Each structure stands twice: as structure tokens, then as C-alpha cells.
Amino acid sequence: xxxxxxxxxxxIKTRGQQVTLSCSPISGHRSVSWYQQTPGQxxxxxxxxxxxxxxNKGNFPGRFSGRQFSNSRSEMNVSTLELGDSALYLCAxxxxxxxxIQYFGAGTRLxxx
Amino acid sequence: xxxxxxxxxxxxxxxxxxxxxNCAYSNSASDYFIWYKxxxxxxxxxxxxxxxxxxxxxxxxxxxxxxxxxxxxxxQIAATQPGDSAVYFCAENDTGGGNKLTFGTGTxxxxxx
Numbered sequence: 001x002x003x004x005x006x007x008x009x010x011x012i013k014t015r016g017q018q019v020t021l022s023c024s025p026i027s028g029h030r031s032v033s034w035y036q037q038t039p040g041q042x043x044x045x046x047x048x049x050x051x052x053x054x055x056n057k058g059n060f061p062g063r064f065s066g067r068q069f070s071n072s073r074s075e076m077n078v079s080t081l082e083l084g085d086s087a088l089y090l091c092a093x094x095x096x097x098x099x100x101i102q103y104f105g106a107g108t109r110l111x112x113x
Numbered sequence: 114x115x116x117x118x119x120x121x122x123x124x125x126x127x128x129x130x131x132x133x134x135n136c137a138y139s140n141s142a143s144d145y146f147i148w149y150k151x152x153x154x155x156x157x158x159x160x161x162x163x164x165x166x167x168x169x170x171x172x173x174x175x176x177x178x179x180x181x182x183x184x185x186x187x188x189q190i191a192a193t194q195p196g197d198s199a200v201y202f203c204a205e206n207d208t209g210g211g212n213k214l215t216f217g218t219g220t221x222x223x224x225x226x
Binding site: 031050 | 144145147149154155156157158159162202204206207209210211212213214215216217218219
């Protein structure tokens with residue numbers, strides 16, 4: 001069974017732009033969560049989607065948003081990029097309502113110049 | 114300005130020895146805990162999990178201990194191998210429902226030959 005797939009793997013943007021990251025969960029998994037990883041703040045929860053609905057949200061500004069499609073695939077969007085948004089963005093999927101094991105993808109490395 | 118990274122505690126062990134990685138968690142109401150291993154350039158990889166109604170769980174070469182009285186988790190790795198070298202994170206799941214992990218800062222495990 002294929003693991004969690006995130007695209008693209010690397011991305012370079014400039015301040016003020018927006019970016020969309022994609023995540024395909026493990027087949028059959030219905031919950032998708034997003035995390036931000038930086039050297040300064042570590043791993044921080046962004047939001048979780050289940051059955052196309054945002055179920056949990058972390059403490060990030062409204063510039064960070066996401067959505068989930070009927071096939072459980074998810075996207076996250078960051079608008080008006082800031083230098084501090086440079087990070088590894090990780091997606092994790094879980095089979096059901098939770099709490100349960102979350103399986104992570106390799107991440108998307110975003111650099112904001 | 115320059116970003117200051119989190120200071121990761123480091124544990125150095127000899128190949129073949131047992132390793133013990135400790136973690137303090139913050140929320141006494143958390144009911145699910147999980148350990149991940151992260152190698153450079155990869156996403157976190159699931160190692161073992163434990164629910165709050167247990168105090169010990171064993172996997173292949175790994176054991177997790179949970180002490181709810183002092184809010185402490187530990188991961189024991191038996192017969193540590195060079196391939197175990199990585200950063201190890203403990204995480205607790207919020208009891209509000211769903212999958213929302215709060216991660217610790219991580220411990221760098223270095224296995225010396």
C-alpha cells in the first residue's frame with residue numbers, strides 16, 4: 001500500500017505570494033492533518049480534516065487554510081507569504097476518527113525569499 | 114534576524130547497548146501518546162503508541178513506559194543499532210477528539226560504533 005504522498009517536495013516562493021501544497025493520504029484513510037516543522041518552533045499542528053470538514057485547528061493565522069476533497073486528498077494554502085513561513089510542511093493521515101496512529105509523508109520544503 | 118533553533122538534547126550510546134529516551138508531557142488529560150523517529154530529510158516515522166489506560170507497551174526491540182502521575186513517557190530501545198540514529202519525538206494527543214498531536218522538542222540519538 002502506498003504511503004502518504006506530498007507534492008511538491010520543494011518549493012521556492014517570494015514574500016507576498018501564495019502557495020498550495022497537496023497531500024494524498026494512505027488509501028482508506030479519512031483523516032488528514034497538517035503540521036509545520038521549523039528549527040525554532042519544532043513540530044506544530046496546523047489543522048485536521050475529516051470527511052471534508054475541518055475538525056481541529058491549531059494556533060496559526062488565517063493566512064493558513066486547507067481543505068479536503070471527497071476522495072480524502074487534502075490541500076493547504078498559505079496566502080501572503082512571509083519569510084517566517086519557510087518550513088517543512090508535513091501531512092499525516094489516519095484511518096479514522098482518532099486518536100490513532102498518524103502516518104506522515106516526506107513533507108514539502110517551502111523556502112520564502 | 115537570525116533564527117535560533119531548538120536545542121535538541123543528545124543521547125550517545127554504543128552499538129548494542131540499550132537506549133532510554135525520556136519525555137515529559139504537558140496535558141494531564143491527554144489520553145493517547147506516540148513516539149516517532151525522524152531521519153534527516155524524511156517525515157516522522159511511527160515507532161510505537163500507548164493509550165492512557167496502559168502503563169507499558171512492547172514492540173519489536175522497543176518498549177514505551179507511561180507514568181501518568183508525573184506526566185512522563187520513556188522509550189526504550191534494546192540492542193541499539195546504527196540505523197537507530199535519528200531524532201526521536203514523543204507526542205500527546207489532545208482529548209478534544211480527532212487527531213491533533215502536540216510534539217515534544219525531540220532527542221537526537223547517536224549510535225557509536
